[in-house]
Amino acid sequence: MNNTIDRACALEQMMRDHALAKQLDKSDAQAPSAFECESCGEPIPEARRIAAMGCRYCIDCQQEYESHGQTRFA
Known part of the structure; x- marks a missing residue:
């Protein structure tokens, strides 16, 4: 067993x-993280930039992107 x-x-x-x-x-993930969100322009916290290497969006915009897809950012 x-x-x-x-x-x-x-x-x-x-x-x-x-x-x-x-x-x-x-x-x-191999790309450097952005310092500002590509969607809203707000600064991306350092902890997020380190934890999610290659991130391009702040947490709120990333959640929006994952919920609704890329069409919301077009």
């Missing part, structure tokens, strides 16, 4: 790692 759970946990971790790697490939 424990062996089955261990294999399931290992598989779950492998799938999580794969999904994170795919997301990182799609993001601008």
